[in-house]
Structure formats: structure tokens, C-alpha cells
Amino acid sequence: MGNFIQIDKEIALRHFRPIEKFAHKGSQGHALIIGGSYGKIGSVCLSAKACLKSGAGLVTAYIPKCGYTIIQTAVPEVMVITDDYQDFITSVDHDLNLQAIGLGMGMGTQQETHQALFLFLNMNTVPLVIDADALNILSLNREWLELLPKQTVLTPHKKELERLIGAWQSEEEMIAKVQELSNAHDIIFVIKGAPTLIVYKEQVYQNTTGNQALATAGSGDVLTGIITGLLAQYHAPFDAALVGVYLHGLTANQAVEETGFNSFIASDIIKGLGKAFLSLQA
């Protein structure tokens, strides 16, 4: 591993913005989570709940109709807008006043969803966190990177990153290719792994929290929700990514005494966020 800036408690504290005493849900920002398809609505439930439990004031989920009862039952605090189509997203229409949007989890890569993403990116100006299938669709339409707002946060795991930038022979080559895209489009990359790296132009940060308990379905969906929740609270995108990655991993460090590495699931990250936030005090 190169000599990267280590994301520890001191660094995370420097980039963290506590909630003010006289905050109200309107001042804590409104986030939109866009994703889901038949059989993968859970990824949006996880992401939306993580977004709320990261302090966002309001969270709305934009999902296909099949997920309506599921998410309203699973996460009653989250408001819902449904696509016209039953099983996957075919257009993204909303007239909400938003501070952050997280998208891609469980979205699938149907042709109609490609079109929906293209039209959405052409009209969107809200800060974005892009994950999972939205990344996979971007990989098939690389020219759409031009449409992203400045300082958009991308959160690929290694396979999603390979689809986006092509294969690499070394970590140095991977980082060089990522920095090229980061500089060209003003993009923040959260390269999820063990450990996770955050690359933004010339800067490379390495997370110091997390463990193999996180190798479980939905843990990346939860991270997208956490980063989107911090972004909705007016953190700068880089700060939201850095603090989100730090807290996400910290929940695993703090939980394994009880769960072990095997019995820690993505919902446990959400459950552990309170304790992780409490640790983030001087």
C-alpha cells in the first residue's frame, strides 16, 4: 500500500460538522435515494434508513412500484415516490427541493433504466453519490461523466471500478487511472475495499476503520446512504465521503465483539451508527 493520508479519528473530526442545537428537520436537509428493482428493494431500504440515521432531516425514496408497500412498511420514516413501472425504474421525475441524491443501489441495468438515468443526469443539479448499477450504466456510457455535477462522489467496489476504468496491473496504475478521471471530471472516488481509499485529484486517503465483517450483502448500499445523509447536511462532498467511510468501518470495529465476523450484517452497520457518531467527539 502506498503512503496515503490515514483517515483516523483526528482527521474524521476535522471534516465532521455536528448538528446544531436549534436544528430542525428542515435545516438537516432533504435527501433522495433512487434505486431498486424487483427482488432488490432491500438495498434501497438499507440505504434510505442509513441516510436518516446519519442525520438527514428528510429522506424520500424513488423506487419502482413493486417496492411501495415493502419500503413504507420497512422504513416508515422514509417518504416514497414510485416510478410508473412495476419492476424497475423507467424515468425519474420529482419536484422536491433536495440537498443530496444517492442512486444506483439495486437499480438493475435494463435499457429503460439507462434512458431514465440519462434524462435524469441531463436535468439534475443536486449533489450526487453514485453507486452500484448506476456506476455500471455509466461504464457503458462513459461520455455521460460530463453530465455529473462538480465533486460528484462515486463509490465503486473493485469490480465496478474495473468496468469504469478498465483493468490495472498494480495499485499505482489503478490510482493513476482514477486520478485521471478525477481531474478530468472533478469527481471524488471512494474505492471500496480492504481498506477503502478515497481519491480526489492529487489526494489519496486510506481508511483505518473496518474489517471483514463488512464482507456482507448490502454493506455498500448502507455506505451510500451514510454519505448521502452527511451530504444532505451541507457537508462538502469530500468531507461527507471521508466521514462516511470512517463511521461505516467504525461500526464493524465496535460490533464484532458481539457479532463476530460471521454474524454481522448490513443492518448492523445501521444499528451501530449511533455508537459510532458518539465516538466522533473531541
Ligand SMILES: NC(=O)C1=CN([C@@H]2O[C@H](COP(=O)(O)OP(=O)(O)OC[C@H]3O[C@@H](n4cnc5c(N)ncnc54)[C@H](OP(=O)(O)O)[C@@H]3O)[C@@H](O)[C@H]2O)[C@@H](O)CC1
Ligand atoms: N438486498 C439487496 O437488495 C442487495 C442488493 N444489491 C445490489 O445488487 C447489485 C449487484 O451488486 P453486486 O456488487 O453484488 O454485483 P456486481 O457489481 O455485478 O458484482 C458481482 C461480481 O463482482 C465481483 N465483486 C463483487 N463485489 C466485489 C468487491 N467488493 N471487490 C471485488 N470484486 C467484487 C465478484 O466477481 P468475481 O470476483 O466473482 O469475479 C462478484 O461476483 C447492485 O445494484 C447492488 O446494489 C447488493 O448490494 C446486495 C444486496
Ligand SMILES: Nc1ncnc2c1ncn2[C@@H]1O[C@H](COP(=O)(O)OP(=O)(O)O)[C@@H](O)[C@H]1O
Ligand atoms: N474484508 C473487508 N474489510 C473491510 N471492509 C470490507 C471488507 N469487505 C467488504 N468491505 C466493505 O464492505 C463494503 C462492500 O460494498 P459493496 O460490495 O458495494 O456491497 P453491496 O453492494 O453488497 O452493498 C465496502 O464498503 C467495502 O469497503
Ligand SMILES: [Mg+2]
Ligand atoms: Mg455495492
